Amino acid sequence: MAEMTRAEQVSESFRKADIVTRWWLSAPAMFTIFIAAIGPLFVMLMYSLMVKGDYGDVKYWQFSGEGWFNVFFQRDIFDETVVTWADAHTQIFARSIGLAAITTLAALILGFPTAYFIATRDEGKREIWLFLITIPFWTNILIRTFAIQETIRNEGVLNTFLMKLGIIDTPIQIMFTNTAIVLGMVYVYLPLMVLPVYAAMEKMDFRLVEAGYDLYATRLKVLWRIILPLTKPGLIAGSILVFIPAIGAYVTPRVLGGGKKMMLGNLIELQFGQGRDWPLGAALSLTLMVIVTLALLVYVRNAAKGGGGHGH
Amino acid sequence: MSSTASAIDARNVSKVFRGAGQDEVRALDNVSVAIRENEFFTLLGPSGCGKTTLLRLIAGFDFPTEGEILLHGEDIALLPPYKRPVNTVFQNYALFPHMTVAQNIGFGLEMLGRPKAEIAARVSEMLQLVRMEELKDRRTSQISGGQQQRVALARALAPRPKVLLLDEPLSALDYKLRKDMQIELKRLQHETGITFIFVTHDQEEALTMSDRIAVMSKGKIRQIGSPRDIYERPTERFVANFIGETNMLKGVVGKVGKGFAEVKLAVGPKIMASLPDDFTPAGEVTVVVRPEHVSIADAKKAAFKGTLENIVFFGTDTHYHLRLADGTAMMVRLQNEAGVSPPYAVGGVVGLTIAENSARVLKD
Numbered sequence: 001m002a003e004m005t006r007a008e009q010v011s012e013s014f015r016k017a018d019i020v021t022r023w024w025l026s027a028p029a030m031f032t033i034f035i036a037a038i039g040p041l042f043v044m045l046m047y048s049l050m051v052k053g054d055y056g057d058v059k060y061w062q063f064s065g066e067g068w069f070n071v072f073f074q075r076d077i078f079d080e081t082v083v084t085w086a087d088a089h090t091q092i093f094a095r096s097i098g099l100a101a102i103t104t105l106a107a108l109i110l111g112f113p114t115a116y117f118i119a120t121r122d123e124g125k126r127e128i129w130l131f132l133i134t135i136p137f138w139t140n141i142l143i144r145t146f147a148i149q150e151t152i153r154n155e156g157v158l159n160t161f162l163m164k165l166g167i168i169d170t171p172i173q174i175m176f177t178n179t180a181i182v183l184g185m186v187y188v189y190l191p192l193m194v195l196p197v198y199a200a201m202e203k204m205d206f207r208l209v210e211a212g213y214d215l216y217a218t219r220l221k222v223l224w225r226i227i228l229p230l231t232k233p234g235l236i237a238g239s240i241l242v243f244i245p246a247i248g249a250y251v252t253p254r255v256l257g258g259g260k261k262m263m264l265g266n267l268i269e270l271q272f273g274q275g276r277d278w279p280l281g282a283a284l285s286l287t288l289m290v291i292v293t294l295a296l297l298v299y300v301r302n303a304a305k306g307g308g309g310h311g312h
Numbered sequence: 313m314s315s316t317a318s319a320i321d322a323r324n325v326s327k328v329f330r331g332a333g334q335d336e337v338r339a340l341d342n343v344s345v346a347i348r349e350n351e352f353f354t355l356l357g358p359s360g361c362g363k364t365t366l367l368r369l370i371a372g373f374d375f376p377t378e379g380e381i382l383l384h385g386e387d388i389a390l391l392p393p394y395k396r397p398v399n400t401v402f403q404n405y406a407l408f409p410h411m412t413v414a415q416n417i418g419f420g421l422e423m424l425g426r427p428k429a430e431i432a433a434r435v436s437e438m439l440q441l442v443r444m445e446e447l448k449d450r451r452t453s454q455i456s457g458g459q460q461q462r463v464a465l466a467r468a469l470a471p472r473p474k475v476l477l478l479d480e481p482l483s484a485l486d487y488k489l490r491k492d493m494q495i496e497l498k499r500l501q502h503e504t505g506i507t508f509i510f511v512t513h514d515q516e517e518a519l520t521m522s523d524r525i526a527v528m529s530k531g532k533i534r535q536i537g538s539p540r541d542i543y544e545r546p547t548e549r550f551v552a553n554f555i556g557e558t559n560m561l562k563g564v565v566g567k568v569g570k571g572f573a574e575v576k577l578a579v580g581p582k583i584m585a586s587l588p589d590d591f592t593p594a595g596e597v598t599v600v601v602r603p604e605h606v607s608i609a610d611a612k613k614a615a616f617k618g619t620l621e622n623i624v625f626f627g628t629d630t631h632y633h634l635r636l637a638d639g640t641a642m643m644v645r646l647q648n649e650a651g652v653s654p655p656y657a658v659g660g661v662v663g664l665t666i667a668e669n670s671a672r673v674l675k676d
Contacts, residue, residue, distance in 0.1 A: 210373055211406040213393040215420035216471065225419075229410045 048282035056276040067279025071287055089267070089284075096264040097291065099178060100247035103185040104193075107242045108235065110186070111193030115234070116227075118194075119201040130198065133191050141188060145255045148184045149175065152256075180256040181263070185246050192245075193238035200234025201227075236303050243299075244292055264288050318346040318382070319475050319507040320370060325379035325389075327365050339365040341531040342379070347475075347509060348524075352501050354510045356518040357528035358554070363511045366528075367477050370509065371400050383474060394423070399468035400477040404484065405460045407452040413463050414439070414448040420471035438466040441500065458489045462496075469504060478510045482517065494521055515555045519543060527551045544602075547588040548676045552600045559601045559642045565593045565673075573673055575599050579636045581615035585671035598674045603645035605670035608632065608656065614663020618642055620656055630654065634664070 004012065048067045050058040071089060076082035118129040136144060151157045152174040159171035174180050208230065212222040228235075250265030257263070262270075264284065271281030327340040340362045347353045355363035368374045370381060372393030381389040388396050399420065407416050418435045426434075439445045442462040447455055452463060461481060468476055478497075482490045498521055501508045512518055518525050519539040526536045527550070535542060535551045546552035552560070566574035566582065573593055576582045585599050611617055618634030625648075632644040644664070646654070656662060 205404075205406065207402060207404065207406045208408060210393070211400070211402060211408070212419075213373070214371060214398075214400045215467070216394045216423040217419075218394055218423075221423060226408065 044282045044285060048279050048286060050279055052277050052279045054276075056272070056278060058278050064279070067277070067283040070277070070280045071283045092262050092264060092267050093287075093291070095178070095261065096247050096288075097295075099181055099185070099253075099263065100243050100249075102182050103189065103246045104239050104243045106182065106186045107190050107193040108239060111190055111197055111238060112231075112235070114190075114194050115197035115201050115231075118198050119204075120206075126202070130195075133194050136187075137191060141251050142255075144188060145184055145252055148180075148187060149255055152180060152183065175256065176258040176260050178257075178261060181249075181253050181261060184252040184256045185249055188252060189242045189246055192241040196237035196241065197231060197234040200231040200237075204230045232303060236300060239299065240296060243295065247292060247295075248288055319349045319351070319384065320345075320347040320509065321382040321385075322346075322366070322370070323380050323382070325366070325369060325376045325381060327362075327369060327374065328377045338531050340369070340376070343531070343533055344379075345526055345533055345536065347507060349507055350505050352498070352508045352510065352521060352523045354512060354518040354522040354525045355528060356512055356515060356525050356554075358513055361528040362531040363513075363528050364479060365531075367400075367479055367509065367511050370475070371398055371477050372396050397471075397474045398477060399471060399473040399475075400479065401464045401468045401481045403480045405464040405481075407460055407463055407467070409451070409453055412449050412451060413444060413455065416452060416463055417466045417470050419467065424471060434470055438470045441469070441503070442466045442496075457485055458493065461485065461493060465497075465500065469500070469506065473506060475507045475509060478508060480511055480513070482512070483514075490517075497521060519555070527554060529554070544670075545586060545588070545672055546600060546674065547591075549598065549674050552672075552674060557603050557643055557645070559603060559606065560674075561599045561601065561640060561642075561671075562638075563597060563599050565595060565597055568592060568594075573597075575671070575673065577616070578638050579616045579640065581666075583666055583671050584668070585673045586669070587673050588675055591673075591675055593673050598676075600672050600674060601666050601670060603631065603643040604629075605667040606642070606644045607665055607667070608644060608646065609663040609665045611661055611663040614665055617661055617663050620658050620660050620662060623654075623656065623658060632656065632662075634662070 047058055049063050049065070050060065051062040051064045051066065053059055070086065072086055073083050074086045074088075076084070114133070118126055118133070121129060149156070153159070154171035154173065154175065158174075159168070162168045163171065174183070204227070208226055209222055212226045217225060247263075248265045249263055250269060253261060253263040253266055268281050268284045268288070271277045271284060275281070322343060322345050325340055325343045326338065329337040329339055331337055343362070343366060345366075355366060357363050365374065369376050369389070372388070372391060372395075376389050379389070380387045383396070383398070388398075408419065411419070414435050417438050418431045421431045421434055435448075436445070439448050442465055444459065444462055444466065447459060452460060455463070461484075464481065481497075482493050485493060494517060497508070497510075510518075510521065519542075522539055524536060524538055525542050527534045527542060529550050535547050537545070542551060543555055546555065549560070552558045561577050561579065563575040563577040563583075566576055568574075568587075571587055572584055573587055574582055575585050575597060577599065583599070587593060616636065618636045620632060621635055622631075622633040624631040624633070627648070629645050629647045632646065634642045634644065636642055642664070
């Protein structure tokens, strides 16, 4: 075999240097993926599989399926062999999914026209409108939620106003209802819908709208057949951005739903706090993750299928 | 000329855009034009002359501030675009990126609520017309610029519009493709028998394709006529300058006849020049002569002379740039003959003669 030529030696040494450089350059990505994302997930999984401690925490390296069992089932207080469905949990899961879905839908209905309005302003003025949309973000979520509470509670601004006008005699009970939670969540998460929808709409070529009108499409048809399909990536992104924090919401249901209307976030918090059942808390958290992932998969699949060319 | 015979009859149309603050832009200023049925009509002018505004008023994307627009005698000025039997080929084609070629072409008919079978038949007919059968299931992003152009044409023609509007549709294509599409457009217009209203700033495109041209500038129509009319018998300075190369010579009007006047040019000779309709010149006037209507002659015999400043070879012909005695620049275009080098050199003085019946008096 001939020895390496000079050129081959040089290219070999570059190749080695290249590999080292690549490792260094990919270090931030590796850190994010393994230390910040997959690592904690693994820790959670381990906690969910261990025996719960007497005063919180877990008994390390004593494994048990009890945490996962308790997500779905409950044992009778008097007879541990009698097992029934964990109705309270099912209810909370259902409420979380339902309220998050309603919130997402409401944010879509409100956010789409808002984004359209901004995208159709003069170029210089769009930034001002966007800026106004993002202003609430600067305020802490807790404060925003308390502001809503001040507005809707029985002695609050809304009820006082309506009673002064004589429209109602007794205050409308909004606080501590599902309506209150949805109201709060829509208010808090609406910008997360408006921004991606606006981004998609701004990229859209509005001459396509003119082309639609030119080809005999009425306003509704143009909306349905041209604007919606073309802004779909934004609508999907916005829905995901609203649905995920909404299903795991903690502050809003805590403040506006009181103790009565618990959502998953509150249930999980309870296990790590007063409940002192960390394995159950960890198992609930992972269940929530699975639900979100499944919901997203179904949603994105359907959205991808339903879009594009209608009517062949 | 009866108004109902016109495909489009724009009467005293003005369009005022209100900009920021108090400034107003009069994009169209009292424009009247009658476009005949089955005509290839071109709106020609520099950018900002109002040609696209007029097109958008006919399409219905904008509405006139004043005046009326008749389509076969019916005022459509205030109808929304989806209620006008008029379709547009957009400058950037504006094809729907989320639909296939076939879906794009069928869109108009679908919106009109035509039965599926009819749409399918018409779409395949259109695909055949623009020779795009093989690409019917492609996305519009997967085809070339020239192909997109043809899809845009097919899409606009599919609903059988009474008038087809084309907004600088060839400007994005390269030279060779543009030449091919010019022929293709003429063919399509001939085969479909639809009135085409074509907007362009390219005078060559306008001359080669149109039945009639309206030359526009600053929101007004300056002249309407056949390509030959516009080129050989311009009425004003703007038109003469915008279309083709022009020599402008100053002179004083002598005897005036019917359609003709005798003009004593500042550089010497007396020539006969044709006159615009309804125009009686007097005193000092400007006369235009196209470069190909001037020839170089023996300096001793010719009526006036010029000094050669530059000679540019163009393949089929050669351009001679001259300076006349009074300082006016002049250009002469002579056809090249095979194997013959012209005997003129830069710096030389040559005689010039103007062909008979080629000079034209301008109104301004």
